[in-house]
Amino acid sequence: MELGQAIWRDVNRINKQNPLIHNITNYVVMNNTANALLALGASPVMAHAIEEITEMIASADALVLNIGTLDNQWISSMYGALNAAEADNTPVIFDPVGAGATKLRTQTTIHLINKCYPNIICGNGSEIKAIAGAGNKTRGVDSLDSSGDAIEAAEIIAERYNTVVVISGEYDYVIDSDNKIKLKNGHEMMGVITGMGCTATAISAAFAGVNDSYFDAAVHGVSFLGIAGEIAAEYSAGPGSLQVNILDEIYNLNEKQIEEKVKFEKI
């Protein structure tokens, strides 16, 4: 099956099954993440109280952990969520926002992913390199760095944690121990919207809720958002309207657009 067709098949599954995506994510992106998931046909839930985590995750089809506005209370919730997800075999998608920027973020990331290997880890180049131990300094949390080293770092992580790694940036990469793909959709103005990487993570979780191959789920999710952004950028005057129009495109994208636009290269 061609990639475009496979993405479209999963979009239809999402619309039919409305996978419930549990998000423990950062304050900055909560509204947009929820709206992106709804526009795609998934059901978002945002909940962090340790008292309800297990029960919430029992209904969830995937769990998103995003450490963008971390503190100790939320770290406890994330541990609780990982325990519950592990017990239920719920797919876990992890976004290490700002790993490398502070010890708290780097160490929390390492502890959490050692506790329970996530099925997909989505970060920018600096974050992925920080996890691999390259120890470089992340600049801000919307960094677009994804140079060569990041791919090597992703390979190390994929192997070490038996996981799928997404590197977001000008081009996006999806890497596991067997496969490597470069995804060429998207538009540079997407980097001027806060939390686009977080949206990619959440959308990949929705695809993981309907597709057992986490590699495929990540490829489909990231490509889908890239195509939505690319089309929306054609008629958006700036990043404000682009953020809005991407939601419209997530809602409206059709099979033909996806098949015509999808652009990738196996590497």
Next chain:
Amino acid sequence: MELGQAIWRDVNRINKQNPLIHNITNYVVMNNTANALLALGASPVMAHAIEEITEMIASADALVLNIGTLDNQWISSMYGALNAAEADNTPVIFDPVGAGATKLRTQTTIHLINKCYPNIICGNGSEIKAIAGAGNKTRGVDSLDSSGDAIEAAEIIAERYNTVVVISGEYDYVIDSDNKIKLKNGHEMMGVITGMGCTATAISAAFAGVNDSYFDAAVHGVSFLGIAGEIAAEYSAGPGSLQVNILDEIYNLNEKQIEEKVKFEKI
């Protein structure tokens, strides 16, 4: 007075009196809720610190409690807020987001509304049924379920807590022990925006800030938002632009539009 005229009278009151609406609400919708209240002519305040609750509520014309991203700290604030509101005779509008989905949410809802009967409770069908004790499982928090049972559940709640109940969904219902009305405004794409129900709750609070009949306030608030959404949907390409355009319509709606569009049925 016709319903459309009565809504418009209250809109004018809101614009003249700028009722101060105190919100203890969820992280996901805070920005949109504040913007919707401002667009309507009300003054929003978002504050949750227990140390300032009593003072804040002393100036407030209505209190919104919304349990969408609950945790223990916020539950304490909600209790404090209810105490203050009770002492001040401040109207309380309660949104039991996700009641039925977890014990924490169902029990918190029951404890809070037993502590101090809210003047209006706004939820979707699942939430209302959960409160009535029907014990069904809520799916996600943007569920649109509002089947027949929900009306029965609302009647039970209205009686038990001497309150006004709003059931949001494809059609909205407002029910108290004496009256029952089905509101037919709105557009299905509103269900693809996160927190539209939370916006309806906050807007109803603004109407409750200028109208002593809580039944009328709920009817006016829910109808008003439904009309705004209906008009905005006519020119919105998707849910992203709809979210934005609804704010514009809340700001711009005029008497003629309201009178022509308002659609309801006493049941």
Next chain:
Amino acid sequence: MELGQAIWRDVNRINKQNPLIHNITNYVVMNNTANALLALGASPVMAHAIEEITEMIASADALVLNIGTLDNQWISSMYGALNAAEADNTPVIFDPVGAGATKLRTQTTIHLINKCYPNIICGNGSEIKAIAGAGNKTRGVDSLDSSGDAIEAAEIIAERYNTVVVISGEYDYVIDSDNKIKLKNGHEMMGVITGMGCTATAISAAFAGVNDSYFDAAVHGVSFLGIAGEIAAEYSAGPGSLQVNILDEIYNLNEKQIEEKVKFEKI
């Protein structure tokens, strides 16, 4: 150098240097603040965990403290952040949202700014008056009050804390012990968007990240946002689209527009 030229020079510096702006701000505006900073060319980071504050601020070019949704945990983080900023000579821009409305807000403001004098304090008239000790009651947090008294209050604060004071309102004022300027850009519909003042604060921080004169940074930041809002208002149907279009204008404003539109009066 003309004001328009000086603003444009700083915009170019921001785009070249991408100053990292650390924000400890309120839940309501986080998304918009981050997007406004990105659209301007700055790098936003939102982080509040006391465990990482020192490290984060070591990389930051300016620190924004905004007390809009204050609680004790966040107050501790703000103290930690001030200590770190003081040690690093990082500019501090303070937004006393709701000072005057509750003791918690007024006292926290006074304690924080006594701990470490901010380089710029941005508030509306009520907040500035509350800090100066005029003791009047703030109404809501989006109040536009900035009458004559506020200027006197700003002069007192500027002197007492050796700082630059911004009064936001229909006209904006920037005041320090030597200079006073009235800024005449902006549009009344900006007052119908939540957190426009918070955006002005964050944008002024970005200018302070590239300009050592805090007075000039505040003037440039506030004028820049006023011009963006003024132009965006020309084609915005309401406050929903205005919020979006302002982000587009922040991204797109050019030298000619700034020079033609900038309007001020030394007082």
